[in-house]
Amino acid sequence: MSPVSERAAQVRFRRALSLMAMTLIAPGSAQLIAGHRRIGLVAFLTYLGLLGTALLGGLLAYVHRPFALWLATSPPALLLVYLVLTVMAIGWAALFIDAWRIGNPLSYSMSHRRMAVGVNGLLCFTVAGSLLVGAHLVGVQRDFILATFGNGEATDAHDGRYNVLIMGGDSGAGRWGLRPDSMTVASIDAETGRTVLIGLPRNMTNFPFSEGSVMDEQFPEGFDCDGCMLNGVSTWAQDNTELFGDSDNPGVDATIMAIEGITDLKINYWAMVNLEGFKDLVDAVGGVTLNVRQDIPIGLPGDKVTGTIEAGKRKLNGFETLWYARARYGSDDYSRMARQKCVMSAMLDQISPATALRNFQKIAKASSELVSTDLPASEVDRFLDLALKAKGQKLATLSLVPPLISTSSPDIDLIHSKVADAIAKAEGRAPESAPSTGGKKKGKKSDSGSTSVTGGSVGSLADGYEANQTEDLGAAC
Structure with a gap:
């Protein structure tokens, strides 16, 4: 090749690289330069429109979090x-290939041809690959929303609050809603997000159901059958599904009727948390830091102890956090309720938006296997916004356990009063407690005058049982 021809080939090669660079910076510009105006104009205007939309959307998202x-x-x-x-990934890749074609690659040397193919391939892979990865993440998020949340109708707040029943249990395929191991109502202020966690012991008996409900008709004097406890309501309902019409979750429906009767709160939504899946969620966010007040044995009563979670402030993985929340050796149901509330508080406080974004796919996978809920997908953004508001505020808690409340013969009027007081304090209002009247028709008098204290990390008020009743759960834990 003569020097003149060689210089001409180099010029064509540099032009080819320029066309590729133009396609990278402004898709369609290479086609406009080369005279392919229709293709170039459509691609360039589409790019400008999408870029403007993205910038406007990003600005709106920055200044308006609900959006x-x-x-x-x-x-x-x-x-x-x-x-x-x-579509952008496919279209942009096609424009890169077209820019390479416009550069007339057969007119320059073999080494330049190979280099042009390599550069063009790298640009195609980088740009289209990045867009496809982004599309995949968006698809994962959409699949998670569709798989986890329902498409039912949204409900309005009751007296300015959303009340969500959170149930926990060892669930598997076909076992959602069977004998929930823990029950907590999260009462959330619809404006500020200030939350009160109201814990209900699974062994409560002789409690009423919401007036006029199916369960109220079956148990007009309260759930007073032999061996009937709060965590058995679900099982009873699933053994009598004919009473609940075409309900998809009769066990959950019956449990809600019980919770409403006990607390006098109208439940908006429910969520069932798979405790085994919870372990994966903790691992997905890199663990959770908890103040372990005393050594906690790993294992269920009657089984061999396989390890110990040592006392101290430490970061626990999913397996350790699960056992911290559920351990029964040397403790009772009420101390477990206290520890579970501490886990809720820590998760709310420690999972930052940056952590969630960094571990997005792991969290989405774990969450889809963790929760079953009737919260409509249309309401998820509202509750995420409330959760972010709650993150910077004190988390109040009330547990309906001894010595405050007798689990065998609960004073329902006292419970209603204590729930109302806890919510009033959370909203900054002076509580207007009414003295106990000795119980409603379907409830029985409490032995709350007892001075004995049970529960705690492993067994005493000083060791953590205060987490069951406090206006600042984070400080109590």
């Missing part, structure tokens, strides 16, 4: 973003 949460949780919006990213 960002809606965009991240709305299945239709996520589907649109998924399709746009996928």
